[in-house]
Amino acid sequence: MTTFEAILLTIVTASTPLLIAALGELVTERSGVLNLGVEGMMAMGAACSFAAAVTFDSTLLGVLAGILAGTFMAALFGLVVLGFAANQVGSGLALTILGLGLAGLIGAPFVGARRNPIAPLDIPVLSDLPVVGRLFFEQDLFVYGSILLTIAVAVYLNRTRVGLMLRSIGENHGSAHGLGLPVLRTRFLAILFGGACAGLAGAYLSLVYTRFWSPGMTAGRGWIALALVVFAAWRPGWALVGAYIFGAATVLQLHAQAAQFGVPSQALSAVPYLATILALLLLSIRRGRAIGAPGSLGLPFVPDR
Amino acid sequence: MRFELTPRTTVSPVVRALAPVAAFITAFLIAGFVIWLMGRSPVAAFQVYVIQPLSDPWSLQELLVKATPLALIAIGLTYCFRANFWNIGAEGQYVIGAVLGGWLALKTHGTEAGFWVLPAMLVLGIIGGALYGLIPAFLKTRFGVSEILTSLMLVYVAQLTLDYLVRGPWRDPKGFNFPQSVTFDPSATLPPVWEASRVHYGTVFALIAILVTAVVLGRTLFGYRLKLTGDAPRAARFAGFSARSTTLAVFAISGGLAGLAGISEVSGQIGQLQPSISPGYGFTAITVAFLGRLNPIGILIAALVVALTFIGGESAQIMLKLPLDLTQAFQGILLLCVLAADALVSYRVRLVSRGGGK
Helix, strand or coil, X not given: CCHHHHHHHHHHHHHHHHHHHHHHHHHHHHCCCCCCCHHHHHHHHHHHHHHXXXXXXXXXXXXXXXXXXXXXXXXXXXXXXXXCCCCHHHHHHHHHHHHHHHHHHHHHHHCCCCCCCCCCCCCCCHHXXXXXXXXXXXXXXXXXXXXXXXXXXXXXXXXXXXXXXXHHHHHCHHHHHHCCCCHHHXXXXXXXXXXXXXXXXXXXXXXXXXXXXCCCCCCCHHHHHHHHHHHCCCCHXXXXXXXXXXXXXXXXXXXXXXXXXXXXXXHHHCHHHHHHHHHHHHHHHHHCXXXXXXXXXXXXXXXXX | CEEEEEECCCCXXXXXXXXHHHHHHXXXXXXXXXXXXCCCCXXXXXXXXXXXXXXCHHHHHXXXXXXXXXXXXXXXXXXXXXXXXXXXXHHHHHHHHHHHHHHHHHHCCCCCCCCCHHHHXXXXXXXXXXXXXXXXXXXXXXXXXXXXXXXXXXXXXXXXHHHHHHHCCCCCCCCCCCCXXXXXXXXXXXXXXXXXXXXXXXXXXXXXXXXXXXXXXXXXXXXXXXXXXXXXXXXXXXXXXXXXXXXXXXXXXXXXXXXXXXXXXXXXXXXXXXXXXXXXXXXXXXXXXXXXXXXXXHHHHHHHHHHHHHXXXXXXXXXXXXCCHHHHHHHHHHHHHXXXXXXXXXXXXXXXXXXXXX
């Protein structure tokens, strides 16, 4: 395998968790709820999945634990912002603080443990093609899953009745409520989906990407996933593109550090964060102000019966 | 089952004041439950987290030391949050304030520079924090970029900058390769408030900031302008208040105060620059601001209360082998409870079974 191929493969691995988390948040935001707790839910997903995978020596159980952990955290968030109509920005931040703390608690006994790599799904013949073979036809299940998830979310939002309902609730919850749509129930489910995705993304980080647990391993990926949703203008296809651009930036930055160009490693480590700011900036210049954001995004909804 | 919210027509001031207390007690009960789940005694933990620090004079000083940056940052955030702007990058502004102020301390190190160094460092700290805070504000007013994500991303950039400086150009050559700068000269050190105490003048700055803010928010047009911008942005525009200058002003103020907190901590408490100069004060201050209900006096109390969890967390780590992450988790739970309690103030909440409310 050439270095070039290896880099392409790692880009896919770096992009997949970003994509999964961004898709979840995208659905949540389309329903009109801004959940800034992605980083916390992701950390919980990573810690719980790793703990479960090591304890039961099963990757499958690990993944399930990660999804459950993310969903649990999201349910907590849903309870506070829907049940109590609490401020969404503040609650999301609280969820991140709580998630990072809890993940540290849960992960602490597992620091130093390692998992074996999971076997990629090898599609015979096709995977032997030069360059593209291994890239497209010998990835792990999560990678194919994330692509399928992108398509599923796109179809759900654009081609199904329930997806249209979700979008209309996100655009104007007052009118949607007037039409008899179940605003709070839809939003709660959308929040849970976001949590499940963030948990799954976390599971991918600790079980596939690093294969160990360390505190702070999410390293702002949850926040980058949030930025990706804005970058993608709340459209799943663009989330895929964005996730791969950011994945590539992360990986190339790591290779640049290894190559030692004389640039301080900290400057290169800052690249993904600066790139996020730059991407948001360019987008705003091109599109004008916040076009594409769901109309009711971040606003609490209290039905007046 | 679901919740049903009915807006309250009148809110008694007693309820308003008691809501954060109720939130605090709820958060304690939840944390106690978590500790019990971990197979430890919640009573012993309460003893170490709360009773012990409060009954020991040394810990009481430490309480003031830890409450100082929290109060300074939170009081700055109050300006932002009152006007409904989300500066969540105070941690970065704190770091840049410490870096810029610390730069002067290192420049004048070993010279007989004299008394002007310390005031100049403090001013540089404020300027550094304010300028760093103005970046997301400018991106918001000029290009409409959401301040939430940009201010947060800049935290990582600030931390990496500090990390680079203390490992690279600013490293103490005689420091056995430890990633830290030289120890500041006495002329660059914030003195203790009274002889041989740990409490430095940063605490005085925090008290001044609280008093000034109480006057500004309660008694001036600017304070009214923030409230109006936060509660009714359209009305604020009709009143002729430019949203743009409000945004820039509140970010400069909150960044400046976070920068002051940073340089005070470095020159009064740590005494040198090192890769990590904060246990997350900038994020915890968000909890402090809300726990204090965005009210200066409330923030004073909240800063002391939350500082207690830091000190308790440190001693619990040593005495009960409870990890420091528990403190962070508690702060998260606390913020969630505070925000939920806020809702209880403005709404009457009833739990109804499905369909029962129709």
